[in-house]
Amino acid sequence: MDKRIHIITGHYGSGKSEISVNMAMAMAQKGKKVIFADLDIINPYFRSNEARSMLEEKGVNVITTQYANSNVDIPALTGDLSRYLPDATTCLVIDVGGDDAGSRVIGRYRDEIPLQDTNLYFVVNCFRPETNSMDGTMKILDEVRSASRLSVNFLINNANLLDSTTMKDILTGRDFILEASRATGIPIAFHAIMKGIQESNEIQLNEPILWMEKTMGFTNL
């Protein structure tokens, strides 16, 4: 996470937004000036904009698509991003919508993104229907790459079955992401693991871990 700009992509429902929010909070905690950009035009229901107050408490500035969370189903992009992309004093975490359709949005900013300062991540949850096979994962990875017109620098393992996720599931995800990494030559950034997961003290992994807090979803249920 040594670069200034972090773009998080992934398949639909991979956990991108939750991971983006947690990455932004982790960076802010290290005293960096962080801007969080929610560019998810795919899903009007669950978006990281929900986590706005949590981010702002930690000193993260949030910019979103226009009309986000207003119930107006219009996927209009914000111009704010163009202001921060060249700004060397800020760190940017950009949460992009799922699949190729979501990633196409970031392609629109391609010429403004300083590539040497940027990492692009691809999140994989091997328990989602589209990415529970290597073929499926490779297909979406390729689609995201061509739609965003950028290359993927890192993979993120987000093996996740919500509250029922166990140590065994994380290790299944680890094996899966290692295989994906070998097949593509793309290194692994980290394993995203929810805080408080059972047997979390026993987790021994060679790659870094991002310990996650839950920031989104319906808390009423």
Add this chain to the structure above:
Amino acid sequence: MGQKLLMKGNEAIAEAAIRAGCLHYFGYPITPQTEIAHYMAKKLPKVGGVFLQAESEVAAINMVYGAGSTGTRVMTSSSSPGISLKQEGLSYLAGSEVPAVVVNIVRGGPGLGGIQPAQSDYFQATKGGGHGDYKQIVLAPSSVQELYELTVEAFNLADRYRIVVMVMGDGILGQMMEVVEFRDKEPIERPDAPWATTGHGCERSQNVITSIHLSPAVLEKMNLSRLEKYKQIEEKECRYELFNDEDAEFFIVAYGTVARIAKSVIETARQEGLNVGLIRPVTLWPFPRKAIDKVMGTAKAFLTVEMSAGQMLEDVMLSVCGRKPVYFHGRMGGMVPAKEDILQKLREMKEQLG
């Protein structure tokens, strides 16, 4: 049980349909259920099926009518305004007794309304949104696992009774993600369909699927035979869940998403000395009147909670039939009932009734 996957409600519905042998999907996108169409578009061609995005909801339901007439498993899905557009087709399907599965992931109305969750299509679904004396089975799941299981069941029920089965969820259920555990083999029942228009091959008389019967005597006779079928369904297919019903004094009646909220209210209420149970209708039609009768011994009053102005409320009142007071709490327009508000309502009931 077999494979576990993390799925959105809408994805689980689509996957369930494919597992149930649904080979045809016709629909038109609308939030908050578009993932169903998206999933079908990706997966159906891989299993030899047909996905078609129709030019409108009206076209889609008539494609369902056509495909269903051949006895193949077919589904369409939409959300409230789109389901309104399909009403004419649903009446035709009922009049022709063609089986089909229709999914409604309800959003706030009336009109174009909003895109947030609601339960305000209850009347339309259970009392017949289209014209004529007809019924459709309405299933109301309340988790992603149940969306999967009840969608499979919807196809079985549709074929068993040659009837339209509606799976009715709301924006939360469609959009939320939960773990689904899939069965290794689905319990699929496919009765013979000697009525289907599959080509007579000069070996039998023609099958005709139609809902037009110009002779009043014939039309009444057909209506009467359907009523007989509806009566059978009412006797055999009522489903419900009772929760904390042993000796509860107050009963929340709620379905779908709201039933989940009710369950967490019940936990908190117990700590305050309020003994509350839950009646969760799983079939909205036929409405499980028996569940109400069952708890009448201990129940002092009922509280219907809905994301509507009070629609299921009328069926609860008809079932209670004046034996006990019935209260109501509802939110509309995409607002979701809050635990604290439901609890407050229960406290007031306790105060009034002692």
